[in-house]
Amino acid sequence: MTFQPAKWPRKLRSAEWFGGTSRDNIYHRSWMKNQGLPDDLFDGRPVIGICNTWSQLTPCNAHLRDLAERVKHGIYEAGGFPVEFPVFSTGESTLRPTAMMFRNLASMDVEEAIRGAPLDGVVLLVGCDKTTPSLLMGSASVNLPAIAVSGGPMLNGWFHGERVGSGTHLWKFSEAVKAGKMTREEFLEAEVSMSRSPGSCNTMGTASTMASMAEALGMALSGNAAIPAVDSRRRVMAHLTGRRIVQMVKDDLKPSDILTREAFENAIRTNGAIGGSTNAVIHLLAIAGRVGIDLTLDDWDEFGRDVPTIVDLMPSGKYLMEEFFYAGGLPVVIKRLGEAGMLNKQAITASGETIWDQVKSVKNWNEDVIVPVERALTDQGGIAVLKGNLSPNGAVLKPSAASPNLLKHRGRAVVFEDIDDYKLRINDEDLDIDETCIMVLKNCGPKGYPGLSEVGNMGLPPKILRKGITDMIRISDARMSGTAYGTVVLHTAPEAAAGGPLAVVRSGDFIELDVPDRRLHLEVSDEELQKRLDAWTPTHIVPESGYARLFHDHVQGADTGADFDFLKGCRGSAVPKDSH
Known part of the structure; x- marks a missing residue:
């Protein structure tokens, strides 16, 4: 083989591996050729990684092998060299104690796989709710050109x-x-x-929310979020994404160019308009931390509070993702935000266009699904951030999924010390509880569960359900599934296992919830609260070793994204030294 000079406007990163005739270059190329690859794939064209979260243990992502092949078609057509590789796949439906515990681990896998390999850009194949943020987090930390393509939702x-x-x-x-x-x-x-077809949740759960967040952030092509998994247009989207990443490498368009402060503000507002999952709060805070954007819970309240929820999808409404796609999908929602002055229109996207240029000509094909503002599901969608002596660092609630009559309420606390205590007592007919009470669950936060599990939407006691009551206020330091609903206060911070005030709430205490005033208050005196905190000792089990211990020792609070303290910031894509 006679090595040809690069055909690209600048030296590619992969040339450090493949671009020459030294012993080391020959070593790298010769091993790759055992897969039957022709010489001209190493002629200086960009090497594009396809970061695949396919796994049969992650049902939402079990169809991604086919999409990877479609991405390859696009990369080849655009003059790139595609290489597919697996990364840790986190599936909430099967992984215990919770997929959230392994989001950070998956992001580390993604980051180091990209940094250590001869890649010039990467396509992120995502689906289940934690795979989207973990791949965005990992790729943002490396900061090579990257673009996401989702697996899409199931059919109705x-x-x-x-x-x-x-x-x-x-x-x-x-x-x-x-x-x-x-x-x-x-x-x-x-x-x-x-679950009658391949794909992720067909509701506006966390998977579809995070697909929407990737699109609103500009890290996926316009229209990516809503195409059903089995629709042929999902394959077209994968194909086009493969083409696009090659041009992104040529233009050196990186996550740090796309994931700006303005992009995160757009995503927060979009989340309010679609009635998106509370889990988006944690994930966007973590992604922002990887690119050095100072995003806080207060930003969620400021930019999302006055956004009306205009997508009538479960769990907030009645339709499903299939109808959302037929109505025009997320581009219609983003256009509505732009028309209402709620969009940073000049934010650049992975397409190379501004977010406004992508959507300004789209049409709404079903105003029963994407409703006019005057018929909004709620005038103030978004995520309500609650503060007070019970949540000094904040807690969150999803107004579009809550019962309006419970948004201002004072009730007697019925406390469960952990999830096992809840399971032991909730079906007891002698449990001292009625529908005016407030259910409180402790020790289910990042350190306490461990992993911050989706147990915050506690099922109601059977004796309450038999009365026809379907909702009560529930407060915890846990998460809830994006598919869930109810007047549920989540992510209370600091968490109980870290000694937050939630740890010392007692059954019989009274709690006041005031969502309009963003207040969550435990009705005990400052002196009594401090006395209880001084006497408190942890009750959760601290893991002795392994990843669980690493997680416990380094995970930060839900209020800052529950990332590891040592993963904050973009560490760049410097080529590792060759040891050969």
């Missing part, structure tokens, strides 16, 4: 003539069984209708 579920939203109806049907309104046999019959 149907049961007895009713739309069935994945996740949302799991909670609904489960409560109906406990209330005696649905038989166990019917519940089992409904099971097959909940």
Whole structure:
């Protein structure tokens, strides 16, 4: 082989591996050629990594092998050299104790795989809710040109003539069984209708929310978020993404160019408009931390508070992602924000265009799904950030999924010390609780669970459900699934396991929730609260070794993104030294 000079306007990073005739260059090329690769793939064209989270243990992502092939077609067409590689895939539906515990681990896998390999750019193949933030976090830390393509949502579920939203109806049907309104046999019959095609949740759960966040941030092509997994246009999106990443390498368009302060403000407002998951708060805070953007919980309240929720999707509304796509998808929502003066229109995207130029000509094809502002599901969507003596560092609530009559409420606390205590007592007919009470769950935060699990939307006691009551205020330091609903206060910080005030709430205390005033108050005196905190000792189990110990020792609070303290900031893409 006679090595040809690079055809690109600048020396590519991969040339450090493949670009010459030294012993080391020959070593790298010769091993790659055992896969049957021709000489001219090493002629100086960009090497594009396809970071694949395919896994049969991550059902949302189990179809990504096909999409990877479509991405390769696009890369080859544009003159690139595609190389696919696997990374740790975190699936919330199967991984214990929670996929959230491994989001940071997956991001480290992604970061080091990209940095250590001969790559000039990368396509991020994502699907299940934690894979999207983990790949965005890892790629942002390396800061090579990167673009995401999602696996897409499942088709609508149907049961007895009713739309069935994945996740949302799991909670609904489960409560109906406990209330005696649905038989166990019917519940089992409904099971097959909940997940009837490849893809992620068909509700506006965390997976679809994070796909929307990737698009709103500019890290995916316009229209990426809503195309169903089995629709042929999902394959077209993958193909076009493969083409686009090659041009991004040529232009040296990196995550740090796209993930600006203005982009995060756009994403926060978009989350409010779509009725997105509370989990987006944690993930966007973590992504921002990787590129050095000072994003806080207060920003979520400032930029999202006055955004009306205009997408009528479960769990906030009645439709599913399939209808959202047919109506025009996320570009219609972003256009609405722009028309309302709620969009930083000049934010650059992975397409090379501004976010406004991408959407200014799109049309809404169904105003029952993407509704006019005057018919908004709630005038103030977004995420409510609550502060007070019970949550000095903040807690969050999703107004579009809450009961309006409970947004201002004072009630007696019924406390569960941890998730095992909750499971032990919740079905007890003698439990001292009624619908005016406030359920409090402790020790389910980043350190306490460990991992910050989705247990915050505690099921109600059967004796309450039998009264026809379907919602009560629930407060915890946990998360909840983006598919869940209810008046649920989450991510209370500092968490109980870190000695936050939540740790010393007692059954019988009174708590005041005032969402309009953004207040969460425990009705005890400052002196009594301090006395309790001084006497408090941790009750959660501290892992002795392994990743669980690393997680416990280095994870930060939910209020800052629950990332590891040593992963903050962009560490760049310097080529590692060759040891050969």
